[in-house]
Amino acid sequence: MSTVSETPAIGLTHGGSEDTGLGQRGPQSKSIVVPYGFWLFVLSDMVLFSALFASYASLVHATDGGPTTAELFDRKLVAVETLALLLSSFVCGLAMITAKRKSMAWTQIWLLATGALGLVFLGIELFEFSKMIGEGAGPQRSAFLSSFFTLVGCHGAHVTAGLLWLGTMMAQIWAKGFRQDIVRRLLCFSVFWHALDIIWVAIFTIVYLIGTLP
Amino acid sequence: MTEHEPEALNVAPGEPHDSMVSETISYVVGLGLALLLTAVSFWVASTGVLWGPGVATGLVVLAIAQMGIHLVFFLHISSGPDNTNNVLALAFGVLIVLLVMIGTIFIMSHMDANMGPTPEVMNLQMQH
Numbered sequence A: 001m002s003t004v005s006e007t008p009a010i011g012l013t014h015g016g017s018e019d020t021g022l023g024q025r026g027p028q029s030k031s032i033v034v035p036y037g038f039w040l041f042v043l044s045d046m047v048l049f050s051a052l053f054a055s056y057a058s059l060v061h062a063t064d065g066g067p068t069t070a071e072l073f074d075r076k077l078v079a080v081e082t083l084a085l086l087l088s089s090f091v092c093g094l095a096m097i098t099a100k101r102k103s104m105a106w107t108q109i110w111l112l113a114t115g116a117l118g119l120v121f122l123g124i125e126l127f128e129f130s131k132m133i134g135e136g137a138g139p140q141r142s143a144f145l146s147s148f149f150t151l152v153g154c155h156g157a158h159v160t161a162g163l164l165w166l167g168t169m170m171a172q173i174w175a176k177g178f179r180q181d182i183v184r185r186l187l188c189f190s191v192f193w194h195a196l197d198i199i200w201v202a203i204f205t206i207v208y209l210i211g212t213l214p
Numbered sequence B: 001m002t003e004h005e006p007e008a009l010n011v012a013p014g015e016p017h018d019s020m021v022s023e024t025i026s027y028v029v030g031l032g033l034a035l036l037l038t039a040v041s042f043w044v045a046s047t048g049v050l051w052g053p054g055v056a057t058g059l060v061v062l063a064i065a066q067m068g069i070h071l072v073f074f075l076h077i078s079s080g081p082d083n084t085n086n087v088l089a090l091a092f093g094v095l096i097v098l099l100v101m102i103g104t105i106f107i108m109s110h111m112d113a114n115m116g117p118t119p120e121v122m123n124l125q126m127q128h
Helices: A030-059 A075-100 A104-134 A143-176 A180-212 B020-046 B052-074 B081-114 B119-127
Strands: none
Touching: A030 A143, A030 A180, A030 B081, A075 A104, A075 A180, A075 B020, A075 B052, A104 A143, A143 A180, A180 B020, A180 B052, B020 B052
């Protein structure tokens, strides 16, 4: 698709051209620039998580005689968590579709479902954490558990922040309607929420499934 | 040539485009594939019929596949000309993630292998 009448290809030499470095049409509109900047933030967040994954992978066998991965993790709980977060991500997409059509009722319903499924996920995670800490497998027990709580807890903290953000977005849509800036924020939220699900895919595979292999 | 809108040349990541039906279908297909890959992951992890040492690698491959599904169907990252900026940013992100993870795991496992389990062994290594 080449609808743009480009200036002759002159490489990096802008001799005589009026190219400002912003393209022929000037800077992009806010509806592009803002989510793109947020996309860069999300990618840098993934870099942060990659460091936590790397430290987890380095320390996973440093159990100091304490409980190991196979003894601690319950695959059934993780399956429910995974399902809740995946469905939450999907429903968030449906909310974006209805928000684009400015359907207030459906957008609020789907966003509410997104939040409810997120709460289910967070509830199971907190239950798992409190059970582990009650069994004496808290973050201070071994290097493995420190890195486990850092990695999974950081993801949980992101989900918590996402839920708070979701609540404020629902209130903003309710109070101010589908204004351009509000829809832009909602788009950023959906990118954030989908990214959290992508990180969870890595967590349930590397931490829980590989950790409980026979 | 008609006056084209700036939006037609670049789309923001995660922004759905097209009709309502095709957008919904895209999400449903994504959900179906993600559910399938998740189910396969859990099955691979619990079944005994597969060659044991290869299971972990297989799980990682399945996870990467599922991340790709999420990127394409939920975040609408595509190879289209309107998506170049998003893809380039993603490629750089993936590069850094791989460098950090593979680099750390490679170096730390080698250091771990070179560090003896007891102080005596460590002393032996430091003597020559």
